[in-house]
Amino acid sequence: MGSANSTLDSSPVSDSFPQAHAGPTFYADNAKALEIxxxxxxxxxxxxYQKALDLYTSIINQYDDRIMLETIAIARCNRAACYLNLEQYQNCIDDCNITLLFVSSNPNVATKAEFRLAKATRALDDIDAQKKAVDPSYPGRPKYDIAERMREQMRQSSANSAKFRNTDAEEHRPFGYVVRMKGHNPEYVHMRDMVPASLTLGAPRGGEAAYETRREAFVKRIVLSHEPELMQKHPWTCFNCGKAATAWIHSPVSDLASFYPIIKDYARPICEREGSCATITRTAMEKAETEDSEIAREDGVRIKM
Structure with a gap:
């Protein structure tokens, strides 16, 4: 077994999930990215390393905001290994920090990113020490601002974003689908998909009812179509009885008409979609929606599943 520096992540990211929702090229693009x-x-x-770096960069530049987060996280983590071997330490640190924001459900990738981050940071510390030994007035390298780097990455992602069109020639935009199991480990699972641009603009005057109906149908379709992907993220157990989970109870909140469209889904795994465990879990979730101030204050529109 090689070190976290020398081994790449070749984790399979399934492209076999049913595409019953918005993004007309979502899984096809994910498959292309995996080939690259x-x-x-x-x-x-x-x-x-340079050729490998160029190919990982092509994945990030071309597909960053329109394929599975895990695929992009792996590409970034692997690119960080290239930067490390090429002694481009600050670039390595950038990729590792961004990777760690999105891999809470993949400990293998997180471990490698943490290792490379530590190694690149030590290398920069050594370089700083050498420069200070030669020039006592050397102030040290600029302070690293991960928040600013994330904003820059978002700007680049937005600039690189392609326009998607379905059979009705409507543009689609990327959005985040975040499933949260409060108190569970992992607590968050991040996914993504594409949303028709018209749903991100809010309800047109006089068309509120039609918009709400369309939004509700879209959210339900997204939630259910991503269940197979969600099930693969972790060996989930039933919220009530602890048996292996086979289904989910969802309580999604839609905030599509925002700068960064998102669906936040407060969900719980269950052993069976119907039965006593499902009933107990639904009751607990309904209670949390009214008593948990954090959930109750969530921005967006809650969609009844």
Whole structure:
């Protein structure tokens, strides 16, 4: 087994989930990105780090906001390994920090990102120490601002974002789908998809009812179509009895008409979609929606599933 520096993440990211929702090229693009990643991995193992880096970068630039978060996280983590081997330490740190924001459900990728982050940071510390030894007036490298780097990444992602069109020639935008199991470990699972641009603009005057009906149908379709992907993220157990989970109870909050469209889903895994465990879990979730101030104050519109 190699070190976290020398080994890449080749974790399979399934592209077999049913595409019954908005993004007309979501899973096809994810499959293309995975093909590029495998080619990049071959170059990395051959120690052609620059070629591998270029291919990982092509995934990030071309697909960053329109494929599975886990695929992008792996591409960034692997690119960080290239930067580390090329002694581009600050770039390595950038990719590791961004990777760690999105891999809460993939400890293997997180471990590698943490290792590379620590190694690159130590390397920069050594360089700083050497410079100070030569020049006592050297102030040290600029302070690293991860929040600003994230804003810059978002700006780049927005600039690179392609326009998607379905059979009705409507533009689609990327949005985040975040499932939260409060008090559970992992607590958050991040996914993404595409939403018709018209749903991000809010209800047109006089068309409120039609908009709400369309939004509700869209949210339900997204939630249910991503269940297979969600089930693969973790060995979930039933909220009530602890048996292996086979389904979910969802309570999504839609905030699509915002700068960063998002659906936040307060969900719980259950052993069966119907039955006593499902009933007990629904009751507990309904109670939390009224008594938990954090959930009750959530921005957006709650969709009844």
């Amino acid at each position: 990643k495998e080619t990049a991995n071959v170059h990395f193992r051959a120690k052609d």
